[in-house]
Amino acid sequence: MDDSSGPLWALIFFVLFIIINGVLYGFGSAVQKVSESEIEKKAKEEGDKKSAWLLKAMNHPVPIVNTILTTATLLSILTGYIGIRGISPYVYEGCLQAVRFIGIEIPSQVVMTVSIILVVVFALILLVSLGVVSAKKIFSSNPESWVYRTAGIVRFFAGLFRPLTFIILKLSNGVVRLFGVDPHQHEDQVTEEEIISMVDDAHEKGVIEENEAEMIQNIMEFSETEAQDIMTHRKNINAIEENTALQTALEFMLDNSNSRYPVYREDIDHIVGILHLKDAMRQMSDPECKELPIKRIPNLVREASYIPETRNINELFKAMQAKKIHMTIVVDEYGQTSGLVTMEDILEEIVGNILDEYDEEEQFIHVQTDDSLIMEGFTPLEQVDEVLGSDFDETEEFDTLNGYLTSMLGHVPNMAEDKEIRTKGYLFTILAVENNTIQKVRVEKLPEEEKGEETCQDIQNSQT
Known part of the structure; x- marks a missing residue:
């Protein structure tokens, strides 16, 4: 075998192909990260031709994507060919000498096959690791700079392979149509999960604040939330009976610091309207209305609207x-009342809790001097997770600590039984039960040896 067939030319072309492959893949990765507004500014205000081409490529990415895929495929084929044609004979000679030195009888055809496989695998590893993965990371470190540096190379290959990419595109469109799919339909470029992942990543890197990341996630989840997820439960509704005197109703409204109150007949399942604080105060200027039941005052109680629990x-x-x-x-x-939803409840799903000057933020969790915690039964499981660093909020069946612990007990809690619950490495001791709900719980961390236990133990029975 003469020098003209030596491995030098093969190595030169191999390195060249890796560089070209890296430029194309790196450009494709970097162009997604540059600011389109900055490119547009340079193209329109400064008249930069390279920026104008980049802007066109960003707005119509299909030709660039096709160029990258076509060139990368062609380079892979050429790399394999060069490896087999220019390098594998020398690898074969080396393997053959090694086999003879060891003294093993292996057919030369088998040695040649093994040599070709080794060369192709090695070439593939180098092509992917250097020409794809490493290139993407390098270009992404300073995307705008690399995009401008390599735009000319990518533009050259886009023009060079335009006839080939045109044929490939038409052929692929024809195949897609055979399966009844419109080749021109556009899929969503970015999924909701990808956006949330990008937001989390940006928050971890300090690019956006925690409250900003939370707000973006809330917006993404907004369309999936139902009324039952945000409503004030019927047990927590402050409502007024329709036979209540106006003055008494107004005193009740002022004590509770809300501006609107449901008005019910007999019980909370028969809500007949909404009473506004402004309307009540306006009627109080008439002395004859003070002692009248609110239902007898014309146009005082406004009509109520009703929605199902599943309303988006x-x-x-x-x-x-x-x-x-x-x-x-x-x-x-x-048809029974489940709860109520206000405009404020809906807005809080995006921006978080809204407090005015009359509101006092509810404290569900109180730290004790002995490092134990006293938690209210209606503590949201999300808050329990934040404080205990556990995963109580994994289940979608319950929203509060009361719901979770009641499920663990398997029956309606009763103080006479004095239950304690061991779960997820913590001991929950029920301190107060009212209206069939757990009102207060003491939470203590279990010793390491007891953390695997999950039990609901009757304290009273265990002592007897």
Whole structure:
């Protein structure tokens, strides 16, 4: 074998192909990270031709993507050919000498096959690691700089392979149509999960603040949230009976610091309207109305609106805006009152808790001097997770600590039984039960040897 067939030319072309492959893949990765507004500014205001081409490539990425795929495929084929044609004979000679030196009888054809496989695998590893993975990371470290440096090379290959990419595109469109798919339909470029992942990544790197990341995630989840997820439960509704005197009703409203209150007949399942604080105060200027039941005062109680538990809050928000409604009643499938939703509840799903000068932020968790915690039964499981560093909020069946612990007990809690619950490395001791719900719980961390236990133990029975 003469020098003209030596491995030098093969190595030169091999390195060249890796560089070209790296430029194309690196450009494809970097161009997604540059600011389109900055490129547009340079193209239109400064008249930069390279920026104008980049802007066109960003707005119409299909030709660039096709160029990258076509060139990368062609380079892979050529790399394999060069490896087999220019390098594998020398690897074969080396393997053959090694086999003879060891003294093993192996057919030369087998040695040649092994040599070719080794060369192709080695070439593939170098091509992917250097020409794809490393190139993407290098270009992404300073995307704008690399995009401008390599735009000319990519543009050259885009023009060079335009006839080939045109044929490939038409052929692929024809195949796609055979399966009844429109080749021109556009899929979503970025999924919701990808956006949330990018937000989390940006937050971890300090690019955006925690409250900003939380707000973006809330917006993404907004359209999937239902009224039952954000409503004030019926047990926590402050409502007024329709036979209540106006003065008494006004005193009740002022004590609770809300501006609107449901008005019910006999019980909370028969809500007949909404009473506004402004309307009540306006009627108080008439001495004859002070002692009248609110139901007998004309136009005082406004008509209530009702929605099912499953109403999407995105649609609800638009409907309440259109009808200028600030409070709506949530009913279950049997027509009974489940709770109520206000415009403020919906907005809080995006921006977080909204407190005015009269609101006091609820403290569900209280730290004790002995490092134990006293938690309210209605502590949201999300807050329990934040404090204990556990995963109580994994289940979608319960929203509060009361719901979770009641499920663990398997029955309605009863103080006479004095239950304690061991779960997820913590001891929960029930301190107060009222209206069939757990009101207060002491939480203590279990010793390491007891952390694997999950039990609901009757303290009273265990002592006897």
